[in-house]
Amino acid sequence: MLQEIVISGFGGQGVLSMGKILAYSGIMEDKEVSWFPAYGPEQRGGTANVTVVLSDKPISSPVVAEYDIAIVLNQPSLDKFESKVKKGGIIIYDPYGIHHEPERKDIQVYKINAMDESMKMNNTKVFNMIVLGGLLKVEPMVQLENVMKGLKKSLPERHHKLLPMNEEAIVRGMDIIHQERKAE
Amino acid sequence: MSEEISLMKGNEAIAYAAIRYGTDGYFGYPITPQSEIIETFMEAAPWKTTGMVVLQAESEVAATNMVYGGAACGKAVMTSSSSPGISLKQEGISYLAGAELPCLLVNVQRGGPGLGTIQPSQADYFQTVKGGGHGDYRLITLAPNSVQEMADFVSLGFELAFKYRNPSMILTDGVIGQMMEKVKLPEYKRRRTEQEIREQCPWATLGKTPDREPNIITSLELDPEIMEKNNERFQAKYREIEKNEVRFESIQCEDAEYMLVAFGSAARICLKAVELARAEGIKVGLLRPITLWPFPGEAISKCADRMKGMLTVELNAGQMVEDVRLAVNGKAKVEHYGRLGGIVPTPDGVLQALKEKVIK
Structure with a gap:
């Protein structure tokens, strides 16, 4: 099983760390992983994106042209990556930052109101974990238990008290994501 | 884990x-x-x-x-x-x-x-x-x-x-x-x-001991006769390195009709291009130089005898391709594909370039 995923949004939304947690979770399941960020000027305030590849076999290229799954969290990200989802692939978006919704009919479209939900939880910092939960509901590529192990590994020990809150956010994300459109 | x-x-x-x-x-x-x-x-x-x-x-x-x-x-x-x-x-x-x-x-x-x-x-x-x-x-x-x-x-x-x-x-x-x-x-x-450094690097300037002349580390030598000797010594050393230290990886080249040559990140992208090509029934292999100097020219030359063509893939306008052409010496067609200025080629881009420039 090979999964090529891009996560894209504004710098500061936790896009890169969400990718890192996904990669760590993959390692916990003995998968091969690669994490390749756009580290250019985007990182400094515009859109940030990261390509995460999870596979049962050694990963050939960490650089990908077409994705199985695109998670887009702002309009520039949707504009950039909608056309790069494989036919029959998945797009997950948060309408909070998006004015024109995905148009393609040959991909599956999922919507997650993660920003609204994080505000309801009085903690916009768990926004990315809500999105991650949504992703895992749609494609259970890693077990929640291993995500928590991965999270533990990627967070410095002084932040371990935040683990239950993150788990709650992931579960919340699993609850609120819904399919908007099936691929035709 | x-x-x-x-x-x-x-x-x-x-x-x-x-x-x-x-x-x-x-x-x-x-x-x-x-x-x-x-x-x-x-x-x-x-x-x-x-x-x-x-x-x-x-x-x-x-x-x-x-x-x-x-x-x-x-x-x-x-x-x-x-x-x-x-x-x-x-x-x-x-x-x-x-x-x-x-x-x-x-x-x-x-x-x-x-x-x-x-x-x-x-x-x-x-x-x-x-x-x-x-x-x-x-x-x-x-x-x-x-x-x-x-x-x-x-x-x-x-x-x-x-x-x-x-x-x-x-x-x-x-x-x-x-x-x-x-x-x-x-x-x-x-x-x-x-003490270990003294034993392993007797040339090192760690302070003179009574049993030897002072060690001198310099690249300066005003006498050209001596400087030529120094250069000859360097060249002999370089030939020794070329003889002993060439490293490369050859992937699916045994039955290949076409060969990609790429190093570093480009080699990873080419690895995926090989998978894509083979899924289409095109027999492609990849030779990845691990040492760029000394260059695995001999290995590339040997492959050239049985390849219909080669493509070097680099994140530049065509640099290693010159060393590949020198090694191949006209025995096979060698083309280059690259993206410039910070753009990374994609596996699909490599496969398309292989078809357009080499297979046709």
Whole structure:
């Protein structure tokens, strides 16, 4: 099983760390992983994106042209990556930052109101974990238990008290994501 | 999962591997996309554990000359930078080669020329393997294609440098430096004691002992007769390295009709292009030079006899392709495909280029 995923949004939304947690979770399941960020000027305030590849076999290229799954969290990200989802692939978006919704009919479209939900939880910092939960509901590529192990590994020990809150956010994300459109 | 497996960036892997190798000193100056090397050293603070010196110099030029000083004393010392910073270091690198000083240099390349971009590039191939600084010298050049090799080539680079008393360079780029993968770091080795350095590096300037003449480390020799002899000695050493140290990886070349030649990040992209091509029934293999100097010309030449054509894939306008053509010597068609200025080619782009330029 090979999964090529891009996560894209504004710098500061936790896009890169969400990718890192996904990669760590993959390692916990003995998968091969690669994490390749756009580290250019985007990182400094515009859109940030990261390509995460999870596979049962050694990963050939960490650089990908077409994705199985695109998670887009702002309009520039949707504009950039909608056309790069494989036919029959998945797009997950948060309408909070998006004015024109995905148009393609040959991909599956999922919507997650993660920003609204994080505000309801009085903690916009768990926004990315809500999105991650949504992703895992749609494609259970890693077990929640291993995500928590991965999270533990990627967070410095002084932040371990935040683990239950993150788990709650992931579960919340699993609850609120819904399919908007099936691929035709 | 084994405790030993970590997820980290290529740049971080270099720093951690250097600490574990028992490196005596790192001298550097920050520049994207390699700043994580010095940042990781600073965070790991090895001066508190192994006693390794980590110093942010006032400039790239100074950092290189600090390497010269450390290496002259037989210490395992290193520096790193990215393309524009490596250009600044070239004077010092030529002096290091001329004084036959072992050291490890790292270039995490970005798009040029000039200040260029901060995105990945392989446009410093010529600079690294054909000179860079002045004079007839060579750098042992290693091209990692994974985070694991970033870690592994630290010790390999140092070992070759000390074996031949010659600078080694890890020539990598923003893809491998910035990406995270699983890595198993090497075991800790302690730093060599001064006594061990005296035994292993009898040439080192550690203070004169009564039983020998003073050791002199210099690249200067005003008598051209002696300087020619020095150069002949360097050349004999370079031939020895060419004989012993060529490293490459050959993937699915046995039954291939077409061959891709690529190093570092481009080789990873080509690996996927090979999968895509084979899924379409096109028999493609990949030859990946691991040492760029010494170059695996002989291996490429042997393959040329049975290939219908070859494509070199580089993040530049066509540099290694010249060495491939020299090796192939007209026996097969050799074309080049590259993206420039910080753009990374895609596997589909490589396959399309192979079809258009070579297969037709």
